[in-house]
Every structure is written in structure tokens, then in C-alpha cells.
Amino acid sequence: MTGLLVVLVVVLLAVALWQLSKIFALTQIGKKPEGEVTNVANDNDNRINGYLLFGFLGFIYLITIVCIVKYGAFPLMEDSASEHGKEVDQLMWISMILIFTVQTITQALLHYFGYKYSGKKGQVATYLSDNNKLEFIWSSIPAIVLAVLIFFGLFTWNDIMFVNEKEEKPIVIEIYAQQFKWTARYAGDDNVLGKANVRLIEGINTLGVDLADPNAQDDIVAEELHLPKGKKVIFKIRSQDVLHSMYMPHFRAQMNCVPGMVTQFAFTPIMTTQEMRDTKAMTEKVHHINEIRSQKSKQLEAEGKPALDPYTFDYLLLCNKICGASHYNMQMKIVVDSPEDYKKWLKEKTTLVQAVKNAAKEEAATAAAEAGKPADSTAPKNDTTVVATK
């Protein structure tokens, strides 16, 4: 279907152009007075291009309307999943409306003048060189409007970025980035993260946590990010290799992950995953996506390939700074729970220190077992190399 449409558009465009060039060519016949240069615009060119300019205004409006109707659900301008996101969305709406107004008016003036004053023999342009009053007006109007936007923007910005950790006591969670994977570390009962450095990375301690640090004893490492609804969370962000960016669009949150440095971002989630799934906009969006997916599945099945799974919404953490070949697939699922569920989930997790101990025990056991029957030790080793090369 898309293919057909595309071909149709191309053909129509070609026909339109052919006609256009014919019109231009026809206007040239028998119109060239002595000594005039053919390739300078004459009255006919001015008239036709004047109309086209006016038509182009229509095109700009049309593409704007089509885009808004078709793709303008503005998924990231409503139903913010974080508290500060509401203010961000409000500012976004104000800016958007302002932009669309200015855009509509200025494009209209520009293209309408292009049409209205297209050149004719005998038409005399008005000699108008400057007007300080006008210049003053159109530098002060943007200045005032921008001052309001700056004021509102900075107010919100400071609100978001400056967190008083002592007073607000947000839950501390580390977000750890590496090519091409996210990991989360919860600070545990003491709400203080243990020290960490890449030089301490060893075995399953992939975040390089200092296991001797008293603050690290209750730290918990997780591959899925769970957040409690209604509690402020502060993310301490690290990267072990290159720049990444922690981007959580539904929470209006983003911060780069910089190797050698800890960056931070804080917000309060206000909608659980289930609540977000139940919003009207999200239900519609997911429904639409699943229609597309089932259609694609039919196509895939016809080719003998496996079908796509139906989609259910989950909050996502995406990487938003080019970080290497698989940058396009660096993501982590985020789950916003009720505070009770969150506590329950966290309780079931083993601490990192315990996990390291368990791993050491297991290793010792395997070593002992291997020492017991040395004859068999080569077989599993070979197996692992096969797996590794695969």
C-alpha cells in the first residue's frame, strides 16, 4: 500500500513538474524583446512564481495540520509520569502555542508579500530605508516575551536541578552505564551508596563497588529499575567507558553519564506503570501500535518468519548519547510500583556483598569438586570455549 502511494506521489510530482516546465517554456515564446536577457525573470515568471509562493504558504499550513492531526498526540506533552514534568509540559505548551502563532503570521506575511508585490512593468517599489520606531517595536516585543519565558524557564529549571538532599531525603539509586547495558544500585537501608571505582571491578562485582566500605554492605544491584510512586528519587549516575545519556522521556528526565564523574538527576514518580497504561492516551497509542504490529506479523508469517509479540507499555530508560555500535539497543525497563510493592520487591533481592560471598562459595565448591575428579575437568572447559566463540 505504502509502495503504491509512493509511486503515485512520484508520478504525480513528475507530471506536475513536466507541466510546470512546459508553462515556463511557453511563456518564453515570442516574448523576448531585442536585447533582453532570456534568463532574467520577466513579468510572466514573476506572476507564476508569485502564485506559487502563495501556494507554498498553503503547503506549509497543510503539512503543519497533517502532522498535528496525524502525529500530534504530543505523547510527551501530557500525562507526565513525574511531578516536575507537569511544569515542564506547561512551559512546553506555552512555548508551542507561541511558536505556532508567530510561525503562522510571519510565514503568511512573507509569502503573501511575495505574491502581492511580484514584479510588473511599470510598478514602482516604495523607497523605504529605515524606521527606528518599527525596529524598536520588533526588538522589544520579542525581548518582553522572551523575558517571560526565561523567567518561567529558569524558575522551573532551578526547581528540578537543585535538590536539597539533607532536607528532602530522596531515595538514592545509582544508575550505572556501560556499553550497552544499564544497571541500577540501590543504597539500601542506610540510603548511602558504598564507594565505587572501575579499578575494583572483579567477577560479579561489575560496578566496582568497594566491598569493604561499611556503606556498601546493604547495597543492592538490580537489572530492572523499580521506583516507588510518590517518593522523591535521586539518581547518582556513573559510566564505566564512554559517554551515555540516561533518558527517561515519560518522566521528562535526562542526564549524561560521564566516565570519571558522578552526575545526578532527581524526580518524584507520580503514576505507577499500571496507571500510565490505563490513561486514555496510552491505551489508544498501544492499541494503534498493536494494530501495526499484528499487520506486520501477518506479513512476517507469510514469509515463514516468527510473528511479533503484542506490545504492552512499560516505562523505559534509553541511551541518548552515541556510545558505540549497539547504541540503538541500550535500554532498561522501569517499573513504578506502589510504595508497598516497591518495598516487597526490594526485600526479595540479595545484597551485593551477599551475592559476592555466595559466588565465592559456589566457586570454592566447584573447585573442590573439580579437584576431586581431575579426569573430567577438561570436558566442561571445552564446552565453555565453544560457547564463548559462538
Added chain:
Amino acid sequence: MSHAHDLHIDDHAHDHHHKDTFITKYIFSIDHKMISKQYLLTGIIMGIIGVGMSLLFRMQLAWPEESFKVFKFFLGEKMAPEGVMTNEAYLSLITIHGTIMVFFVLTAALSGTFSNLLIPLQLGARDMASGFLNMVSYWLFFLSSVIMVISLFVESGPASAGWTIYPPLSALPQAIAGSGLGMTLWLVSMAIFIASSLLGSLNYIVTVLNLRTKGMTMTRMPLTIWAFFITAVIGVISFPVLLSAALLLIMDRSFGTSFFLSDIYLAGEVLDYQGGSPVLFEHLFWFLGHPEVYIILLPALGITSEVIATNSRKPIFGYRAMIMSILAIAFLSTIVWGHHMFVSGMNPFLGSVFTFTTLLIAIPSAVKAFNYITTIWKGNLQLNPAMLFSIGLVSTFITGGLTGIILGDSTLDINVHDTYFVVAHFHLVMGISALYGMFAGIYHWFPRMYGRMLNKTLGYVHFWVTAVCAYGVFFPMHFIGMAGLPRRYYTNTNFPIFDDMQDVNVVITMFALIGGAFQLVFIYNFFSSIFFGEKAPQNPWRSNTLEWTAPVEHMHGNWPGEIPEVHRWPYDYSKPGHDEDFVPQNVPMKPGEEVLHH
């Protein structure tokens, strides 16, 4: 002084009249007009490569991981096995596309072509202050272009860390294959490029300050010259910083220093680097990177000012306000770089400062846009292709510039930073606008460069298709960005949440392919008109500026006799009390004629 200069050049021309060999005339030429053509030709070739690359990766985005014969043909078996583009090849393509378009086409070719052509001709100078430096500048640019193109063919692939080459990704070959030899060549090429750009800029500045003809005061200079002049100043201020960043990065990559690297664990081992910061690189990069936007844009706006005034048959509205806004933009452009780094991890207080300065820059930009619209108002518009491209520029400048209000606001930037919203914004406001400026310049001054006219019918077809396609490509992109789709993703099939955006990607790619294909109309028009175009009269657009007083045939020293003297500003179009609707700058004031502008 000007008299002594004349004598010298006359002698010079006389002495060497018969000694012009093919090599001194066409290759190692020191004549600004020839160097300008050399820049343009190199720029067109680089432009074809850069735009071609964008079409390839647009196809990947519309039909992810599908096999295409063109991929196999252009990218080869390694970057496109079985005709399917690899993810590394995709990143290489976007990196080199950005580098080529930003630096090689819109900086070097745009400024190089028109500064070289117009500064001496519009100011009434025999040539640039130093013809030799000018020649060196071009050949360094040529060398850097060659190295950049060579880097496409190295074994480990060309640079692929994005055109912003943020370390550590760009510093460590373990992080991405393109950061091996490909990145080394990228840095060498850019270092040479910067040297070329600095030589060019110094030459422009010196020429504008010293070689103006009698009567050509600073406030009688056409706005083109003002734009080129200020562009050169910004370039001299900011390019050395990029050079230092590139040198420090070379040190980190090859000599074990840690300017930008610290605490890195990669490919199973801890690296020795300690104490550096990638954020430092971001600061250095964007200290050039943001002024760079205006280095690209100001010449285009200068060309537009000239073309709009000439073709409206009206003075440019608010000549002094235009100069003031160029100066304001130049000044502000050097203190806004941090708006690229709101979420880089720098102190949020800096974010506030940069929001403030960034939104300030909207004021002079708005003044320029309003002044263009007022210039067109009540004009007698001669809608030549150059004029259409200029009106197109004002249109995309407004559309793209307005979204800058969102991106420049730190609060709003949090959520659209590095998404397709940014891609849409800068392509419209800087890429397409500057490209339109360049096209306007080519259509307008082609008769001056080659003594022949470009075919106007082909010009109209070129403009209208390009105009429709440019909006078709970049307008819908805002909406994918607002849906949260990050840029620089090889494919978004791993995120079902973006499945509903796939058809937009197809539409965008269709517009891109059509728009790209129709650039061939321009290429054909350009090359066939050089040889077979209609012979140009001396002043085809009935323009006021001095370049149209020189003979059509090119000659050393530009004017056969005395250099014309200047008696008025360049915008006396449709001035009451004159028979013609234009009064060239070298026409003396009539007795009792008043200066009507301020």
C-alpha cells in the same frame, strides 16, 4: 595609497600578460576569482558525497535492515554484507555526513566561494590582500578534503563517533572500530582544515579593513561584506579552540595523556587514564561549535540581504539595524555554547546563564527576519531563482529558528535534547537555510563568475522541488522528536513504543530521495551553463554594487583602468528623482540630491 596600488597592479598585469600558463591560471592561481571557483567546485563535489550519504542512511531508517543493491554498490561487502547496512556503517555515514556538510560545504565552500569572489569585487580592490596566502588557504582545504575522503576507505572504517567526536568514544578504538585509523585521519584532516580556514579569515579581515576603494566607508559596504567580515572575525576567535581540542585529543589517543579521559573500564580491562574530563572536551568543542553555526549562517544571510534588496528593487530595510544585529549575533554567539550541554553534567547554575544568553540571541535574529519581510513589502519583486531561494531562506530560518526557543530553554531541553527534534531544528535553521543562501549566491553571481547565465526554468524547477522536499523532510521530524525518539539510532525496531513512527520515517525518506534526485537538475544546469549558457550582460540584475561595473571577461586586477570610486550606499533602489530604478554606487550624487537613509 589607492593610487600607488593601482600603478603596481597595472605594471604587474602588463609584465605577466603572456606568461599565464595552464598551471598558474587554473591550478595554483592567486587570482581571487579563480580561487573562488575552485572553492565552489570542490564544495559541490563534497556536497554530492555528503548529501549522497544522507540518502543512504535515510533508506536504512525507512526500511531498517533491508537489503539494497545501492548499499552493496556504494558501501561494499564490508559495510553492507549482502546489501544490508551494518550498524557501524550507519554511524560512520552520519558522522561523515555531518562533518562534510558542516565544515567542508557550508563553512569552507560557502565562505570560500563568496568571500573570495565578492570581497575584492564589491569593495573595489584589485585582489585579496595576499593572493599567495589565499592560494595556500585553498590548497590546504583541498588537501583536508582529500584526506577526509581517503578516511572513508581505511580498513577499520571512517570515524563514527558522531560529528561532535566526543571522547572517550572517539579516543578509544576499543570502544568503536571507527575510532582507529579513521579517527586519526579525521583529526589530521580537520587540523589542516582549520589552518586553511584561519588563513582565509585573516585574509578577508585584512582586505576588508585596508583595501576598500575611495569613498567605500564601512557604512557604505554592502551587507554581504559585513557578513563575510564578521564571519571571518568569529572564525579567527573560535576555530583555534577547536584546533586545541583536536590536538589534545590526538595527545590522548596517541601519547597516553589524560586530558579528556578518566576511570575507564573497557573490553575487560582498566585503562591507565586518570583525572581528565570529557566535559572539558565538550566545552572546547562547542566554543567553536556554536559560533560555527553563525559562521555558516551569516554569509548566507549576507547573500540574502543583497539578493532580496536587488530583486525587490528596494533598499534593504534597516541597514544599520542589520549591521547591529550581525554584530550582536557575533558577540552573543561566543557566549551561548553551553546550551548544547544543559544535561552534560555541568553545574546547573551555568545552565541558567546559558539559557539567558541563548534566548537573547533570538532578538537580533527576529530583527533580521522582520527586516527581510519589510524589505519585500511594497517592492517590485523580480522573482529570479536567486530571489526565490532567498525568500525560502527567510521561511526556513523562521521555522527552524522558532524551535530554538524550546531547545535554548534548559527546562524544555531536558526532554528533547538529542532527539529528532534537534535534528529537525538545526537542519532547517542552519543546514537548509545556509544551503539556500549558497544556491541564491550561485544563481545570482553565476554570470559574474562564468560570464554566462544559468537557465532560469531549470532554476525554478530546482527551487520548487527543493522547497517542498525540505519541508517534507524536516517538518515531520519535529514530531518524532517530540515522541521521544533519540537521534543516531541505527533502527528503532528494538523499541515497540516507536512502531507508530515508522511510517513517518518512510515519508521523510521519500521526500529526501526526491529532493536529493532533483539536485541533479542543478548540477546539470551548473555544468552545462558554464559552457553553453546564454552570454551574460554586464549587469543582468541591474544591481548597484561594484562587482557589476567590472567587465564580464575576467582579468587580473578586476578593472581595466582606474578602480571606480564610490559615492553612495549600495541600496539606492527606486530612489525618487532618478530615471532608473537603480543607482550604482559609483554614480556621483546629483547636485542637490539628498541622502534619504540613516
